[in-house]
Amino acid sequence: MASFLPAKFNFNRHLLPHLLVLLFFLLLTVAYFSPIFFDGKSLMQHDVVQFQGGAKEIADYRQATGEEALWTNSMFSGMPAYLISVQFSGDLFQYVHHIFTAGLPLVASNVFITLLCAYILFAVLGLRPMLSAVGAIAYTFVSYNFAILEAGHNTKSLAIAYLPLVLAGLIHAYRKNLWVGAALFAFGLTMHIRVNHLQITYYLLLIVLIFGIVELVHWYKEGRTADFFKRTAILAIGALLAAGVSFGRIYTTAEYGQYSIRGASELKQNPDEASTGLDREYAFQWSYGIGESMTLLIPNFYGGASQGPLEKNSETYAALSQAGMPAAQLSEASMPFYWGDQSFVGGPVYMGAIICFLFVLGLMVTPRRLWVWLLSATILSLFLAWGKNFAGFNYFIFDALPGYNKFRAVSMALVIAQVTMVLLAILALCRVIQNEALDQKELQKKILIALGIVGGICAFFFVFSGIFDYVAPVDQQLLQYQYPVQAIRADRQAMLRGDALRSLVFILLAGGALYMFTKRKLSSLVTTLIVGFLILVDLWGVDKRYLNDKDFQKDYSKSYFTPTTADEIILRDKSLSYRVYNVSNPFNDARTSYFHKSIGGYHGAKLRRYQDVIENHIAQGNMNVLNMLNTRYAITGKEEQPVQQIPGSLGNAWFVQTVRAVNSPDEELETLKTFDPGNEAIVDVTKFPNVKPHVYGASASRMTLTEYKPNYLKYDAEATQDGVAVFSEIYYKDGWQAYLDGKPVDHFRVNYILRAMPIPNGKHTVEFKFEPVEYTLGNTVSLISSLLLLAGLFGAVYVTFKRRKPETV
Secondary structure (H helix, E strand, O other), X not given: OOOOOOOOOOHHHHHHHHHHHHHHHHHHHHHHOHHHHHHOOEEOOHHHHHHHHHOHHHHHHHHHHOOOOOEEOOOOOOEEOOOOOOOOOOOOOHHHHHHHOOOOOHHHHHHHHHHHHHHHHHHHOOOOHHHHHHHHHHHHOOHHHHHHHHHOOHHHHHHHHHHHHHHHHHHHHHHOOHHHHHHHHHHHHHHHHOOOOHHHHHHHHHHHHHHHHHHHHHHHHOOOHHHHHHHHHHHHHHHHHHHHHOHHHHHHHHHHHOOEOOOOOOXXXXXXXXXXXXXXXXXXXXXXXXXXHHHHOOHHHHOOOOOEXXXXXXXXXXXXXXXXXXXXXXXXXXXXXXXXXXXOOOOOOOOOHHHHHHHHHHHHHOOHHHHHHHHHHHHHHHHHHHHHHHHHHHHHHHHHOOOHHHOOOHHHHHHHHHHHHHHHHHHHHHHHHHOOOOOHHHHHHHHHHHHHHHHHHHHHHHHOHHHXXXXXXXXXHHHHOOOOHHHHHHHHHHHHHHHHHHHHHHHXXXXXXXXXXXXXXOOHHHHHHHHHHHHHHHHHHHHHHHOOHHHEEOOHHHHHOXXXXXXXXXXXXXXXXXXXXXXXXXXXXXXXHHHOOEOOOOOOOOEHHHHHHHHHHHXXXXXXXXXXXXXXXXXXXXXXXXXXXOOOOOOOEEEEOEEEEEOOHHHHXXXXXXXXXXXXXXXXXXXXXXXXXXXXXXXXXXXXXXXXXXXXXXXXXXXXXXXXXXXXXXXXXXXEEEEEOOEEEOOEEEOOOEEEEEEOOEEEEEEEEEOXXXXXXXXXXXHHHHHHHHHHHHHHHHHHHHHOOOOOO
């Protein structure tokens, strides 16, 4: 493995090739996203527009004040903004990220960063620029990267993009220069963690852990255990600094996590479910089928996406045409060709036929120390992705592995295989092309074996595609609507056969090029160009099935957030604060949150107690709960009456006649079915033992909201007697502080999710301020860690260039 930094610098040799590669990456990115650059369009990303809706109040407050709101009332009646949109000024590496984007639009910049970081990984490993570029293309154009961009999972995309930098530093620190490796490791991990996609970070940790175990065994056999632990300790310091830069995000996320649906449930009504994280059923909803893993090699093995385009030469097209469907409708139609068990998929995870071939070759031509690590991680990736389809293993992992039960969509674990398979495949390619010392006849034999194994699999399924029935869970529903199910199943088989042949052709072409190279019929340059071109064409073609020009529109976001008639009617109400219920799709839509304070929204980690109320009351039409949430309007979705005013809304705050005690969260939640929210408050005295049940009786006391901000509420109170006021605001322990006439006072939770506080007789000013210490402390630690890490990086660069010749191991 070559040294990362040359002893003597030469521009044409050491820098110009890299600059040319980066220019090629830029052109490649522009070519793929040409509708953005040349037509002024933008990518329709479902999760992005939902984010824009949910973050609107936060963004408006930031723009108006220059401060962070940290809380928003626009989704789920109120929740922390930590996992929606919060900026940390102490994180100085946000400016580094802007440099990495190269001024490109959001989606395009994600792809460019992925290419750049993957290229750095392979360059650090000692591959020539052209081979490193091939590796970067192979890593970046894996179909999953483009499927998640189409869906709008931009943070996940960025976490995958920065991941290669971490591995580059890790490997270099153990195999070559410790200080250069540690600096790159710390920098890469900083950029990766600050994206704040902890599930991808968890998978990265598993890759690193397996690497560490393999390395420890190797260093132990060589009698160099002390040096291993020395390097590990220095890397651990770098990891701590990297985590410190994002400490604000980590701290606030950890604090919020315990109260979200990712945390423990306080209810005892479902004792068999996991009590410290997500429900198993929810977490394993997206489990990759064991047989479905063949999509890594044959993309349409399971029919592709849940909704695929209807081809004119398909049997389904012919059947629908014979049934009388108009040609215009047929051209726009899509069919459920996917026949796996997942409820919905945007496309298969396709690693690339050539990558699979090279991966198998890598098991035969790369050092044992390398392939044991990468093969072990790949196998683990598949096991984890299978989820409920490999239940014994995964249920144990879900319950036993610390923090793992916080994550859902376990099919995402194939990100590990994306890293390890591409890495081993490209290192195998490097081994063949760059290592002239290998026995060429032995190498030819191994190439043919790999061709036989991987190509043979493709050939088998091309010939024997009839061994499957191609029956999908959705077929029963299709039969009810009189769709040509037999034709759809025939097309599913044709799709498998077509892609099996397609993969076989790419494997034979790439394998043939390598074989010709070992025969000295092709130069290393030509062989690299041929294999690289084939990899790009292969992956590009599959990616375009799921993210293509049809996914781009002009002003999509603007049109999506154009006020409807219902929005305009509601916005005529200029009251400081009230809530809106969009009955059509309340809990998977944040568009309403763009205009109003919604009782619904779109978020993967809403407050657990609020989710309990949704499931047990709001979804069941409990008007008492809607009234206590100050729900004034319902968007009906009906043209004749788009908005309906909800009678009985209790307003922003009110005094109750009775404080009623219960003795468990279950009892408190159950009582909401029958209580009178305008006159009584339900308090769990096991959680708030200082609150005593009491009857105050009727009074003329009133409470008026006089000032509203996302993180600040001010009320004027006129109490004709001592009493308890209930606020139509979500109770959240960590951060909200109540003040009575400017002095801090305690408040407590009632009605399972709302705030309440005692108010003495007389006129008073009541305030609520959201001032979480976690944000202030986290931001301070982030700033200190940023400065320390920047100093360490500059120091490492200075020492390295001063020495110029790196140490070897």
